[in-house]
Amino acid sequence: MKVGKLDSELLEKIVFSHIKFRRKEVLVRSGIGEDCAVVDFGEYALVMSTDPITGAANEVGKLAVHINCNDIASNGIQPLGLMMTILAPEKTTEKEIDQIMEQAASEAAKLNVEIIGGHTEVTRAVNRIVISATAIGKQLKSSIVRNSEVKIGDKIIMTKTAGLEGTGIIAHDLEEKLSSTFSREIIEKAQKMVEYISVVKEGVIGGKIGASSMHDVTEGGLLGAVWEICSASKVGCNIYRDKIAISKETExxxxFLNINPLKLISSGTMVITISPDKEEKLIKELKKSGIDASVIGEITVTGKYLIENNREFEIESPQSDELYKVI
Structure with missing residues (x-):
């Protein structure tokens, strides 16, 4: 099997197909394009999401917090708690675990999120540190955002730039390799991209204004996130290559590494779909909060296409992330 998260076909075949028991309290459950599970608790619902960090040697504590809290934000709410499991190989030092927890605690505090539990273990089962975390939030049931409720004609908006997280990870982990070709300025700018991987602000704004769906761009990159949103709602899309923001450093x-920035992991970038009558208000509110945003396409009846130089290229289901080709 390929390195990276399982593709949608395999997920359906060997994972989702086995989950047959259902409880009536579960309002949103696992599925392609859904970032969170949602459980009924009366007037409110419990929102949960879980993700591991496996592809980064540096900044793992910081990344573990943000990638999980970002998923809660994709439901339009502020996360409130986080549980973390740390699996470390035998040669791990106390200093390394201390640094991870210092990072995680600092980033969680910035988001007003409490680390409420978890597990820490040294094990021969891994050859590098693996962190798996679960984030939770609380939401009024009347405000739940489902990625399966996208409408034909909705505008597709992206925040920040494509390949954000992947660029930051590569610049940290392959610093020596990059230094033979790139200036210190470019490498440092790329490394600083991990400072912008939170989408909590845009998620809360999108929830208030009435986004029809939101999806944090993780493995599979921007095109993977768009494909998953469209597949969840059984719709198509047109994405315009010249509208997609990509930083000079990422490009x-x-x-240099011969990888596609549109298929590179990009926590910190959020894809939002919204009705045309709310599009302008959303972009205005995002920019008021210091978040760059642009319309990159629209939802169509069928067919998922990237349009470049007046040519249509079919957007395929996300495969192994471009990051794993170089790290």
């Missing part, structure tokens, strides 16, 4: 590093 140059991806070209």
């Amino acid at each position: 140059e590093i991806c070209k």
Whole structure:
């Protein structure tokens, strides 16, 4: 099997197919394009999401917090708690675990999120540190955002730039390799991209204004996130390549490594779909909060296409992330 998360076909075949028991309290359950599970608790619902960090040697504590809290934000709410499991290989030092927890605690506090539990273990089962975390939030049932409720004609908006997280990870982990080709300025700018991987602000704004769906761009990159949203709602899309924001650092590093920035993990970038009558208000509110955003396409009846130089290229289901080709 390929390195990276399982593709949608395999998920359906060997994972989802086995989950047959259902409880009436579960309002949103596992599925392609859904970032969170939602459980009925009366007037409110409990929102939960879980993700591991496996592809980064540096900043793992910081990344573990943000990638999980970002999923809660994709439901339009502020996360409130986080549980973390740390699996470390035998040669791990106390200093390394201390650094991870210092990072995680600092980033969680910035988001007003409490680390409420977890597990820490040294094990021969891994050859590098693996962190798996679960984030939770509380939401009024009347405000639940489902990625399966996208409408034909909705505008597709992306925040920040494509390949954000992947560029930051590569610049940290392959610093020596990159330094032979790129200036210190470019490498440092790329490394600083991990400072912008939270989408909690845009998620809360999108929830208030009435986004029809939101999806944090993780493995599979921007095109993978768009494909998953469309598949969840059984719709199509047109995405315009010239509307997609990509930083100079990402463009140059991806070209050097021969990887596609549109298929590179990008926590910190959020894809939002919203009705045309709310599009302008959403972009205005995002920019008021210091978040760059742009319309990159629209939802159509069928067919998922990236349009570049007046040519249509079919957007395929996400495969192994481009990050794993170089790290």
